[in-house]
Amino acid sequence: MITMDDIIREGNPALRAVAKEVSVPLSDEDIKLGEEMMEFLHNSQDPIKAEELGLRGGVGLAAPQLDISKRIIAVHVPSGDLENPEPTLSAVMYNPKILSHSVQDACLGEGEGCLSVDREVPGYVVRHNKITLSYVDAAGVKQKIRLKNYEAIVVQHEIDHLNGVMFYDHINQENPYALKDGVLVIE
Template sequence: MITMEDIIREGNPTLREVAHEVTVPLSDEDIKLGQDMMEFLKNSQDPVKAEELGLRGGVGLAAPQLDISKRIIAVHVPNGDLENPEPTLSAVMYNPKILSHSVQDACLGEGEGCLSVDREVPGYVVRHNKITLSYIDTDGVKQKIRLKNYEAIVVQHEIDHLNGVMFYDHINPENPYALKDGVLVIE
């Protein structure tokens, strides 16, 4: 089981590496890693388990955050409705790739945080509002999906980890809340 002790923090050079593609067909080891990453996200969003295990709530996790330099991400985005547990997006993605993106940009009004960053970094993290993405799923099948708004932002945060990029690399150091015209602010 993955816990916070398995997550490396900023300063660890693995977080700045470009991670390696995984081989297809997927190895049993890579399938197991993906399953463990998804279990972490679900546990981290379960108030009882998160408290027991001391987990910080997360909607995404990338293998480099576990000191494993492979192009594997997990995303589990809750829909916000406590009545309906159906997540809006829940997937383990191997070799995810952004094929195209919108001209329009977007950012989270609250800014971003990271499981590998134990401090608050204020400011807007401007990303693409819509992305078309390909990836290999847990069954080894190639998928192609379109994402927008929050789901697209989360996946871009995770793919950044595969390329050694941290969320604060996108923040304007002079004016962290400067925004160009037309950027969608997601509240």
């Protein structure tokens, strides 16, 4: 089982490396890793298990955060509304690739954090508002999807980890809350 002890923290050079693509068909090892990454996200979002295991709540995890330099991410975005649950994004993605993106940018109004960063970093993390993404799913099938808003932001945070990029690399150094015209702020 993956716990916080398995997650490497900023300062570790492995977080700045470019991860390697996985081979397809997927190996049993890579499939199992993906399952464990998804289990971590589920546990981290379960108040009882998160407390027991001392987990920070997470909506995404990338293999390099486990010191595994492979292009594997897991995302599990919970539904906000308990009465009218909308379909959520929940997937392990192998070799995810942004094929195209909107001209419009977006950021989370609350900024971002990271399981590999044990401090608050204030500021807007400006990203693409919409992305078209390809990836290989856990069954080894190639998928192509469009994402927008929060889900697109989470996936871009995870793909950044595959390229050695940290969320604060996208924050304006002079003024962390400066925004160009037209950037969507997601609350």
